[in-house]
Amino acid sequence: MRSPLFAALLTLFFLGDLCAGTQEVKPGESINAKLSTLQPGDTLLVRSGTYAEAISLPRSGEAGKPIVLQAYPGEKPVIAVTGTMLNADQDYWVIRGLIFDHQGGASDAVKIRRRFITLSHCELRNGKRDGIDGASSSSDITIENCTIYDFVWQAGNDAHGIVINAGAARWKIINNTIYNCGGDAIQLYASDKTEIENYSKDITITGNILYTTLGADSENALDFKGVDGCLVDSNEMYGFENKAWVTQKGCRNITGSNNFIHDSQRGIEFRGEGGKSQMNIRLVRNVIYNIRQYYAVKFDDVANVEILHNTLANITAKSFRIEGEGLRGGVIRNNLIYNSGSVAISGPFNCQVDHNGWFNAKAKAMQGEGDLTGSDPFFKNAVQANFELQANSPARDAGVNLGQPFVGNNPDLGAFEFGVAASAGQSGDVTIAFGPPSNFALHQNFPNPFSLNDSRQSTSGGSQLVFDMGEAGRVNLSIYNLSGQKVKTLKDALAPAGRHTLTWDGRDQAGALVAAGTYLCRMTVRNRDALVWTEAKRMTVIR
Known part of the structure; x- marks a missing residue:
C-alpha cells in the first residue's frame, strides 16, 4: 500500500501547482473549453472516461514551452467521434496517452497541419480512412510509442495507418505498432505530377512493428511514392500478401538498415516511374526471409545502390530481380543468400558484385570474385529464424572490409558478425540477432x-x-x-x-x-x- 507521503509526492510530481498552468478535465466537462484557457507551457490532464468531442487546438505553444494535452497518470481516456478527432493546426503541442476511437468514421482520424507536434503513447483505432494524415505544411513531427490499428475502408479503397504528404519535412515515426490497415501501414505520398524537389524530406522510420492479419485486404507495410531523404531502421514487417516495402516513382536518398522483413508474398521493391529514376539507395544489415513469390529484392530504373551485409533466407522465389530499366551503378557485397531461388536479370545491370555467399542458391549473372558457395552456412537455428552464424560457419571472415565493425581477420557475410552480441550498422545503429x-x-x-x-x-x-x-x-x-x-x-x-x-x-x-x-x-x-x-x-x- 502506498504511504500518504508517497501519494502526496506522486500527485505533486504529476500535477504540480494548478496555478502554474496544470489543469484537469473530467467526463461531463469539455476538453476544448479547458484547452481554450491554456497558454504556452501549460498542461491539461484528461481523466478516464469517454469524451464525444473532436479536439481543436486553440493556439500555439512556444519553443521549450509546448502546450501538453495528456491522460491523467495511470488512466486511459477515450476520444470517441466519427469525424476528424484531432485537428493539429497549431505549433508546439504534445498529445500523450489518449485513446482515439474513430467508431467507423470515414474521415481521417487525426490531421497534422503544423510544426513541432508530438503524438506519444496514444492508441488510434477503428476508422475507415487514414489514422494520421500529415499535410504538406507539417514539419518536425514525432509519432512515438503509439498503437494504430483497424483502419479499413472497403475492398479496393485505401485506408492507411500514417500518410505523410509531399512537402512535409522532419517526421520521426518511432517505436509504434501499426497493424491491420486496409492500405499501407505507412505511406509517403506524392502524386504523379509532383516534382522531386517537392517530395517530403528527412523522414525517420525506426523501431516500428508493421504487420497485418488481413491477407490480401491489406497492401504494404511501407509505400514510398515521394520522399527525398529517409532512414528506415530496426523495423519489423510481416504478413503482407503483397510487397512488404515498395518504393516508387523518383524516390531517392533512402537507407534501410537492421530491418526484419518476413513471411510476406514479396520483400522489397524499388521502381522508378513516369520518367523519374530512383537513386542513392542503401540496404545494410537487413534480414529478409520466408518470402513466397516473385522476389526478395527487386530493382527497376534505379541508380547508385549499396547492398551490403544483408541476409536473405528461405526465399521460394527470386533472390534478386533486375528488370525494366534495370540497375545502374553501385555495389553488392558481403551479403549471404541461403535456400533461395536464382537471380533473375532481364534489364540493364551494371554494378560491382563480389564477396557474397550463395548457399543452396544460384548467383547466375551476379557471380563475382571472392564469392562463397555451398549448401549450408551453419546458422544457429534457421528453422526458428535465428540467422546468426555458428562458430564453424564458412561465412565467417569471408567478406571484405566495408567500414562496418568486425572481429577476426575479415568481416563475416550476412547481417550478423560472429562474436559481437550487438553490432553497429551504418550510422552506428545497433542490431541484435532476431529469432x-x-x-x-x-x-x-x-x-x-x-x-x-x-x-x-x-x-x-x-x-x-x-x-x-x-x-x-x-x-x-x-x-x-x-x-x-x-x-x-x-x-x-x-x-x-x-x-x-x-x-x-x-x-x-x-x-x-x-x-x-x-x-x-x-x-x-x-x-x-x-x-x-x-x-x-x-x-x-x-x-
Whole structure:
C-alpha cells in the first residue's frame, strides 16, 4: 500500500501547482473549453472516461514551452467521434496517452497541419480512412510509442495507418505498432505530377512493428511514392500478401538498415516511374526471409545502390530481380543468400558484385570474385529464424572490409558478425540477432552504462532494449528510479510474438534529461488483463 507521503509526492510530481498552468478535465466537462484557457507551457490532464468531442487546438505553444494535452497518470481516456478527432493546426503541442476511437468514421482520424507536434503513447483505432494524415505544411513531427490499428475502408479503397504528404519535412515515426490497415501501414505520398524537389524530406522510420492479419485486404507495410531523404531502421514487417516495402516513382536518398522483413508474398521493391529514376539507395544489415513469390529484392530504373551485409533466407522465389530499366551503378557485397531461388536479370545491370555467399542458391549473372558457395552456412537455428552464424560457419571472415565493425581477420557475410552480441550498422545503429522466441525475456540494454554522448548509441540517442514475446500480448516497458517512481513509459501496447527493440533516450516522460545513476527497466506482459510475465533489468546512466 502506498504511504500518504508517497501519494502526496506522486500527485505533486504529476500535477504540480494548478496555478502554474496544470489543469484537469473530467467526463461531463469539455476538453476544448479547458484547452481554450491554456497558454504556452501549460498542461491539461484528461481523466478516464469517454469524451464525444473532436479536439481543436486553440493556439500555439512556444519553443521549450509546448502546450501538453495528456491522460491523467495511470488512466486511459477515450476520444470517441466519427469525424476528424484531432485537428493539429497549431505549433508546439504534445498529445500523450489518449485513446482515439474513430467508431467507423470515414474521415481521417487525426490531421497534422503544423510544426513541432508530438503524438506519444496514444492508441488510434477503428476508422475507415487514414489514422494520421500529415499535410504538406507539417514539419518536425514525432509519432512515438503509439498503437494504430483497424483502419479499413472497403475492398479496393485505401485506408492507411500514417500518410505523410509531399512537402512535409522532419517526421520521426518511432517505436509504434501499426497493424491491420486496409492500405499501407505507412505511406509517403506524392502524386504523379509532383516534382522531386517537392517530395517530403528527412523522414525517420525506426523501431516500428508493421504487420497485418488481413491477407490480401491489406497492401504494404511501407509505400514510398515521394520522399527525398529517409532512414528506415530496426523495423519489423510481416504478413503482407503483397510487397512488404515498395518504393516508387523518383524516390531517392533512402537507407534501410537492421530491418526484419518476413513471411510476406514479396520483400522489397524499388521502381522508378513516369520518367523519374530512383537513386542513392542503401540496404545494410537487413534480414529478409520466408518470402513466397516473385522476389526478395527487386530493382527497376534505379541508380547508385549499396547492398551490403544483408541476409536473405528461405526465399521460394527470386533472390534478386533486375528488370525494366534495370540497375545502374553501385555495389553488392558481403551479403549471404541461403535456400533461395536464382537471380533473375532481364534489364540493364551494371554494378560491382563480389564477396557474397550463395548457399543452396544460384548467383547466375551476379557471380563475382571472392564469392562463397555451398549448401549450408551453419546458422544457429534457421528453422526458428535465428540467422546468426555458428562458430564453424564458412561465412565467417569471408567478406571484405566495408567500414562496418568486425572481429577476426575479415568481416563475416550476412547481417550478423560472429562474436559481437550487438553490432553497429551504418550510422552506428545497433542490431541484435532476431529469432521467434519460445519464452518471454527482457535482455540487458546496450550500451550499458550509457552516456547521452556515447558514440556507440543509436541515431536517436540513448540505449537499446531488446525484448522477446513468446506469444502475442499487451506489453508494458517502463523506466523507474530506485525509489520506485516511474520515470518514463517506453511502450504500452499490443505486441505480436517475436523479438522487438526499443530505445530509451535518457529522458523522462516530460522530455527532460534524467540525472546520472541507476534505473530499472521493468517489462510486464498481460493477456486479457491477467499478468502473464514480468522481469526487470538495471540500467546505468552516466553524464
